[in-house]
Amino acid sequence: MPTAVNSATYAAVPIGTVPTTLTINGETRTRAIEPWTTLLDLLREGEDLIGTKKGCDHGQCGACTVLVDGRRINSCLKLAVTLDGAEITTIEGLGQPGDLHPLQSAFCDHDAFQCGYCTPGQICSAQGLINEGKAKTREEVRELMSGNLCRCGAYSNIIDAVLDVIGEQA
Amino acid sequence: MNRFDYARPASVAEAVQAGAGEQVRYLAGGTNLIDLMKENVDRPMTVIDINRLPLDAIEELDGGGLRLGALVPNSNTAWDARVEQRYPLLSSAILAGASPQLRNAATNGGNLNQRTRCYYFYDVATPCNKREPGSGCGAIGGVNRIHAILGASDQCIATHPSDMCVALAVLDATVQVTGPDGDRAIPIADYHRLPGDEPWRDNTLKPGELVTGIDLPAEDFTQNYTYLKLRDRLSYAFALVSIAVVMRVEDGTIAEARVALGGVAHKPWRSTEAEKLLKGQQPSPQAFGAFADALLAGAVGQGENDFKILLARKGIIRALKQAAEATPQSQTDKRVA
Numbered sequence: 001m002p003t004a005v006n007s008a009t010y011a012a013v014p015i016g017t018v019p020t021t022l023t024i025n026g027e028t029r030t031r032a033i034e035p036w037t038t039l040l041d042l043l044r045e046g047e048d049l050i051g052t053k054k055g056c057d058h059g060q061c062g063a064c065t066v067l068v069d070g071r072r073i074n075s076c077l078k079l080a081v082t083l084d085g086a087e088i089t090t091i092e093g094l095g096q097p098g099d100l101h102p103l104q105s106a107f108c109d110h111d112a113f114q115c116g117y118c119t120p121g122q123i124c125s126a127q128g129l130i131n132e133g134k135a136k137t138r139e140e141v142r143e144l145m146s147g148n149l150c151r152c153g154a155y156s157n158i159i160d161a162v163l164d165v166i167g168e169q170a
Numbered sequence: 171m172n173r174f175d176y177a178r179p180a181s182v183a184e185a186v187q188a189g190a191g192e193q194v195r196y197l198a199g200g201t202n203l204i205d206l207m208k209e210n211v212d213r214p215m216t217v218i219d220i221n222r223l224p225l226d227a228i229e230e231l232d233g234g235g236l237r238l239g240a241l242v243p244n245s246n247t248a249w250d251a252r253v254e255q256r257y258p259l260l261s262s263a264i265l266a267g268a269s270p271q272l273r274n275a276a277t278n279g280g281n282l283n284q285r286t287r288c289y290y291f292y293d294v295a296t297p298c299n300k301r302e303p304g305s306g307c308g309a310i311g312g313v314n315r316i317h318a319i320l321g322a323s324d325q326c327i328a329t330h331p332s333d334m335c336v337a338l339a340v341l342d343a344t345v346q347v348t349g350p351d352g353d354r355a356i357p358i359a360d361y362h363r364l365p366g367d368e369p370w371r372d373n374t375l376k377p378g379e380l381v382t383g384i385d386l387p388a389e390d391f392t393q394n395y396t397y398l399k400l401r402d403r404l405s406y407a408f409a410l411v412s413i414a415v416v417m418r419v420e421d422g423t424i425a426e427a428r429v430a431l432g433g434v435a436h437k438p439w440r441s442t443e444a445e446k447l448l449k450g451q452q453p454s455p456q457a458f459g460a461f462a463d464a465l466l467a468g469a470v471g472q473g474e475n476d477f478k479i480l481l482a483r484k485g486i487i488r489a490l491k492q493a494a495e496a497t498p499q500s501q502t503d504k505r506v507a
Contacts, residue, residue, distance in 0.1 A: 025374070034173075036207075077201045077204045078275060079217075079219075082219050102290045125271065128270065130272075132249075140502050143405055144270050146406045147268075147406060148269075153422065
């Protein structure tokens with residue numbers, strides 16, 4: 001009697017891809033990923049998490065900032081396959097409509113955006129800044145938020161929002 | 171980005187074996203390499219992911235120094251309590267560079283090996299002897315505001331963009347490497363090189379060699395130091411000119427001073443000969459100015475960057491004053507005192 005081959009076992013990894021397990025916003029997913037795929041493209045195009053934005057795609061604007069194991073990085077300059085086993089948090093994982101993260105509420109309260117394109121990156125970056133615990137004063141927050149450009153120029157309100165949340169936590 | 175084979179070796183020996191081939195690149199934080207690959211400036215056939223190698227610690231060295239693992243992120247290095255206390259210049263220089271996100275990903279080894287930000291090097295539609303040997307230099311006679319004033323050649327006027335390396339230059343750090351021919355230690359002064367007639371070579375690594383760590387000597391400078399970075403924006407911009415200084419002051423006299431410049435040459439620019447002028451001097455604008463003239467001897471502008479010569483001279487004098495007075499430049503409050 002022929003043994004049935006479980007085709008799923010053999011077809012799981014397309015040629016040229018690397019099986020990679022990522023926990024994204026609390027959900028563990030294993031994917032066969034082409035090694036030249038950036039984390040940013042994986043999130044937006046592979047996982048349909050389009051909250052993370054592509055701005056410059058060269059590490060010069062910060063719009064793509066996400067948290068990897070709690071640390072903020074530019075997802076556009078990170079190959080997804082190098083993160084096997086990591087925990088990724090995107091803006092969708094921080095808060096949702098009706099259940100906003102304190103930073104999201106503070107950005108609303110302080111009018112800390114106009115077009116909103118940089119905002120997911122700003123908020124993930126601010127959470128990374130809070131995790132680092134190095135910024136206490138206005139000057140320190142300004143300097144340590146400098147990796148996120150806002151072409152609408154909402155900077156002063158962004159700093160107000162971040163300071164507000166740091167103050168609440170202190 | 172071109173397609174490539176991906177390997178993730180489990181040991182340094184395996185990595186070096188895989189790294190010996192043609193068109194192979196070691197991938198650490200990726201903040202420079204991935205960008206270069208997106209621009210088609212670099213098109214490796216094989217990418218070796220070294221992120222799982224055990225080179226991610228900062229360790230005490232026998233005799234009092236520190237070894238900074240090649241894979242320790244820049245931010246972890248800058249905020250390591252031992253580095254902050256014993257090598258505050260290094261912390262300051264790292265924090266002056268890039269952005270928090272980039273520093274979280276970029277590693278110490280990658281910082282050493284990052285490539286120039288010359289516009290022509292990045293633009294594959296233009297000639298560049300560094301990217302395409304023999305094709306010419308677009309920057310000479312072109313747009314060259316950010317380019318070299320010292321040590322350039324008629325083939326390349328690119329600068330090394332690192333802040334960290336400028337600090338390492340005055341700390342007399344040593345780069346530890348391993349490769350097909352075994353381990354060796356390279357003094358930081360000999361690690362990067364001037365372009366000469368081989369501008370495609372940024373450093374003296376041999377094919378397949380891998381940086382494993384950076385050793386800092388026991389001698390620390392915790393009072394009289396500064397990292398002064400002058401740039402077009404206050405943050406998140408490469409240096410037009412930067413100045414790293416460490417100094418020992420005894421009874422109001424300079425017992426020793428070391429000065430390196432960033433943003434002005436293909437490598438951190440330092441002259442131990444010129445530094446002798448400061449030894450035994452009392453801190454003064456005259457002594458600092460004479461030193462600046464000696465360090466900048468032979469400086470040549472390329473047109474748009476002529477201003478860098480005067481900017482460097484004034485910056486050197488200001489940085490020496492900051493170091494002598496033990497008032498290092500803050501990387502948060504950017505006002506220059």
